[in-house]
Amino acid sequence: MKRTVFQLFLLSALGAQGSLGIDNLKLNEKLDYQTDSRDGPLITGDDARAGFLPGKTNYVIIYSEGCFNSKRQARRTVELYNKYRNQVHFVVVDLDLRRSPAQQQLVKQYYTGFIPHVLVLDAGGRALYNSDGEVDSGVIESIFEKSFAQAAGGSRHGVGLGE
Numbered sequence: 249m250k251r252t253v254f255q256l257f258l259l260s261a262l263g264a265q266g267s268l269g270i271d272n273l274k275l276n277e278k279l280d281y282q283t284d285s286r287d288g289p290l291i292t293g294d295d296a297r298a299g300f301l302p303g304k305t306n307y308v309i310i311y312s313e314g315c316f317n318s319k320r321q322a323r324r325t326v327e328l329y330n331k332y333r334n335q336v337h338f339v340v341v342d343l344d345l346r347r348s349p350a351q352q353q354l355v356k357q358y359y360t361g362f363i364p365h366v367l368v369l370d371a372g373g374r375a376l377y378n379s380d381g382e383v384d385s386g387v388i389e390s391i392f393e394k395s396f397a398q399a400a401g402g403s404r405h406g407v408g409l410g411e
Contacts, residue, residue, distance in 0.1 A: 273329040286314040290322035299350020301337040305395040308339040308367040321364040
């Protein structure tokens, strides 16, 4: 528990550098979804170096530019952003670009070496979803809805940071 509280504090402090988070997410229009070609950053937006934001559900995608699976998940990410931007804090970590300290902490804590990697963290920093590979938007939307319900009801279920 001590470790979890400390890690949440650390993520919160590091995330405060970009506490409003990435905004105006846009998908790179030149992506080739059939190959592992390097088409540049998959997703762009304002304050793209933001990290975890406590007090709000967080969606995190960790990817590399030359991966067609990451490209398809990036498209889903922007679709989710367009639907949930006022309820969910989005974090985009491009492994091919320099990362902020807050993003580096997320990579260190959760990234397992396979891309894309998707996380959903509840408002308290607990991992509600943490997996490699593509994930259907419906699965993530269901997790968002459960997270919103937990926040409204004060529930504390989930896997804590570092556990």
